[in-house]
Amino acid sequence: MVKSTSLKKIFYDGKRGDVVAVDGLSFECRPGTIFGLLGRNGAGKTTTLRMLSTILVPTSGTATVDGFDIVQSPEKVRERIGFLSGDTKLYDRLSGRETLAYFGRLAGLGREGVSRRIEELSQQFSLADVLDVRVGKMSTGMKQKISVARVIIHNPQVLILDEPTLGLDVVNARSTFDLIRRWRSEGKTIIFSTHIMSEAERLCDELGIIEKGKLLATGSPRELLALHGGGDLEDVFVKLVSAT
Numbered sequence: 049m050v051k052s053t054s055l056k057k058i059f060y061d062g063k064r065g066d067v068v069a070v071d072g073l074s075f076e077c078r079p080g081t082i083f084g085l086l087g088r089n090g091a092g093k094t095t096t097l098r099m100l101s102t103i104l105v106p107t108s109g110t111a112t113v114d115g116f117d118i119v120q121s122p123e124k125v126r127e128r129i130g131f132l133s134g135d136t137k138l139y140d141r142l143s144g145r146e147t148l149a150y151f152g153r154l155a156g157l158g159r160e161g162v163s164r165r166i167e168e169l170s171q172q173f174s175l176a177d178v179l180d181v182r183v184g185k186m187s188t189g190m191k192q193k194i195s196v197a198r199v200i201i202h203n204p205q206v207l208i209l210d211e212p213t214l215g216l217d218v219v220n221a222r223s224t225f226d227l228i229r230r231w232r233s234e235g236k237t238i239i240f241s242t243h244i245m246s247e248a249e250r251l252c253d254e255l256g257i258i259e260k261g262k263l264l265a266t267g268s269p270r271e272l273l274a275l276h277g278g279g280d281l282e283d284v285f286v287k288l289v290s291a292t
Contacts, residue, residue, distance in 0.1 A: 093242075207236055
């Protein structure tokens with residue numbers, strides 16, 4: 049389970065002074081559910097996920113991941129999460145197998161454990177043809193598969209995914225949706241960010257609509273439609289964001 053309590057992050061900008069990127073976010077995501085942060089670019093989604101992943105330290109407030117506080121026990125949190133970020137680049141000169149082995153060892157797996165997980169992930173992601181190909185020679189879709197595989201190499205119970213389909217074509221995006229649904233069926237806790245309404249509506253059990261760092265509304269897609277009116281989720285989103 050992930051529980052965020054009054055999470056806040058302020059950055060200092062030389063020209064603008066203090067900039068509030070995330071402003072008092074409180075929400076929770078239970079095992080076997082998908083919680084989506086839905087917002088425009090710059091709304092505070094990525095900053096929120098980076099705090100949950102212990103990459104950034106909150107200015108105030110906190111969150112717990114599987115019972116461990118992100119500020120007091122960051123190392124315990126890192127053991128329990130898989131974090132997919134668009135900023136995590138793969139090294140072009142390593143093969144797919146070498147990439148997964150590297151991240152597996154970083155996650156604390158032994159050599160035998162790494163080898164076993166690579167074979168499991170190879171079957172799960174259909175990687176047999178590219179495991180020994182250098183990353184620099186892979187297609188965008190195959191690079192994304194390797195990137196997602198390295199996130200779950202240690203089989204974490206909590207997955208934090210920042211715009212997981214960004215830059216993917218329709219086929220690879222759909223494959224990513226299928227994986228996320230499979231992880232939910234396995235009882236994993238999944239939080240992901242998106243600015244694409246159709247993704248949020250198709251995947252999420254619960255949504256948090258975020259704008260200017262503030263959480264404007266939470267609930268299932270059906271609940272948000274019932275509470276805020278509108279023909280679809282886009283109508284609800286525009287109505288809420290326009291009111292801020």
